[in-house]
Amino acid sequence: MSSIKNILVTGGAGFVGSNLCRHLVTSGSIVDCVDNLITGREESISDLMDYNSFQFIKKDITDSDFVSIFKQNNYDEIFHLACPTGVPNIGRLAEEMLITCSKGTDNVLTLARLCNAKLVYTSSAEVYGDPKVFPQTESYNGDVDPVGPRSAYEEGKRFSEALVSMYVKKYGVDAEIVRLFNTFGSGMSPDDTRVIPQFFKKIRLGENIVIYGDGNQTRAHMHVKDLVRGLVLVTAKGTPGDVYNIGGSKQMTIKQLAELIDSLTSSTVNIEYRPHFIEDHGGRLPDTNRIQSLGWKPVVSIAEGLLEMMPGHGVPINKNIENMSKVYTGQFDQNICFEPLL
Numbered sequence: 001m002s003s004i005k006n007i008l009v010t011g012g013a014g015f016v017g018s019n020l021c022r023h024l025v026t027s028g029s030i031v032d033c034v035d036n037l038i039t040g041r042e043e044s045i046s047d048l049m050d051y052n053s054f055q056f057i058k059k060d061i062t063d064s065d066f067v068s069i070f071k072q073n074n075y076d077e078i079f080h081l082a083c084p085t086g087v088p089n090i091g092r093l094a095e096e097m098l099i100t101c102s103k104g105t106d107n108v109l110t111l112a113r114l115c116n117a118k119l120v121y122t123s124s125a126e127v128y129g130d131p132k133v134f135p136q137t138e139s140y141n142g143d144v145d146p147v148g149p150r151s152a153y154e155e156g157k158r159f160s161e162a163l164v165s166m167y168v169k170k171y172g173v174d175a176e177i178v179r180l181f182n183t184f185g186s187g188m189s190p191d192d193t194r195v196i197p198q199f200f201k202k203i204r205l206g207e208n209i210v211i212y213g214d215g216n217q218t219r220a221h222m223h224v225k226d227l228v229r230g231l232v233l234v235t236a237k238g239t240p241g242d243v244y245n246i247g248g249s250k251q252m253t254i255k256q257l258a259e260l261i262d263s264l265t266s267s268t269v270n271i272e273y274r275p276h277f278i279e280d281h282g283g284r285l286p287d288t289n290r291i292q293s294l295g296w297k298p299v300v301s302i303a304e305g306l307l308e309m310m311p312g313h314g315v316p317i318n319k320n321i322e323n324m325s326k327v328y329t330g331q332f333d334q335n336i337c338f339e340p341l342l
């Protein structure tokens with residue numbers, strides 16, 4: 001039997017998916033990337049088109065012929081990432097989120113069952129809603145409003161998780177759930193609606209950085225390289241049916257994040273506060289003990305990850321990476337680490 005793996009990545013033209021496809025292809029696997037490009041971009045995988053072991057198929061995973069088309073490929077592993085993303089998109093793409101998370105996930109799980117493939121599903125910290133418990137462990141059930149303004153994404157992810165769990169129990173599918181906390185890094189579209197690309201975009205345009213709310217809401221950002229290592233690790237060592245949080249270990253307020261980016265870029269723009277356009281979550285912090293027990297830990301600091309993103313965004317870097325630990329003198333969490341980028 002060949003040791004070369006045949007892998008399907010759904011949502012492979014997205015931010016995380018493109019980084020994952022790149023890792024898998026350059027590690028010697030044969031990779032099919034399926035994506036309908038609703039929030040992804042073909043440019044993010046253009047460098048991979050030169051590889052014979054990589055194929056992009058533009059297709060919606062909710063299509064009724066999805067399983068019949070893909071089942072002949074007999075995948076060894078499936079990374080199921082496809083889902084429209086971005087908090088500002090929740091209203092506009094609510095239907096697509098719900099159908100992708102229900103019908104789409106059901107199709108992908110059926111495919112995994114027919115191929116006898118191992119599957120990893122990328123869920124989200126949003127399944128915890130606006131958490132009341134810190135840090136969030138996998139056993140925390142969260143605080144989610146099923147008809148609230150964020151419900152299309154939050155309940156979509158929760159329903160997908162229920163489907164994965166059912167396929168493990170009823171059909172013996174070898175599948176794990178990974179709950180991703182805020183991830184950033186190279187490969188994010190400059191137009192991505194998430195906070196870090198938005199801050200960069202404003203600086204690039206010479207406009208004020210806009211913070212929605214008072215800026216005291218916290219997030220624990222994780223670099224995409226750490227995430228990709230975690231997804232591959234869970235595929236190799238995870239227990240079917242188990243849920244694994246993955247995310248950064250340091251909480252930072254959105255205001256601190258804006259100040260850090262402002263400081264790193266020598267920007268002359270101001271920070272502007274506006275009322276939030278959607279009900280926001282006060283904070284998020286993952287308990288990652290379970291995935292750490294498999295051998296994972298995050299190694300890329302937020303400052304280094306931000307620096308790595310800057311040239312692609314056309315933002316001048318005013319600081320030398322060797323001086324990073326001396327750069328930022330603001331009030332952000334002093335535990336923010338500055339380890340070398342791997």
Ligand SMILES: NC(=O)c1ccc[n+]([C@@H]2O[C@H](COP(=O)([O-])OP(=O)(O)OC[C@H]3O[C@@H](n4cnc5c(N)ncnc54)[C@H](O)[C@@H]3O)[C@@H](O)[C@H]2O)c1
Nearest residue numbers: 011014015016036037038039040061082083084124180183
């Ligand atoms: N990046 C994060 O911080 C983060 C946090 C929590 C969870 N996640 C989850 O991780 C996964 C990847 O996120 P991302 O940041 O790369 O987002 P992304 O929007 O960049 O990538 C998702 C991809 O899925 C594709 N897609 C959506 N619906 C589809 C459908 N019906 N058929 C085929 N393709 C479809 C999109 O076009 C896009 O390319 C998503 O499931 C997301 O919910 C990401």
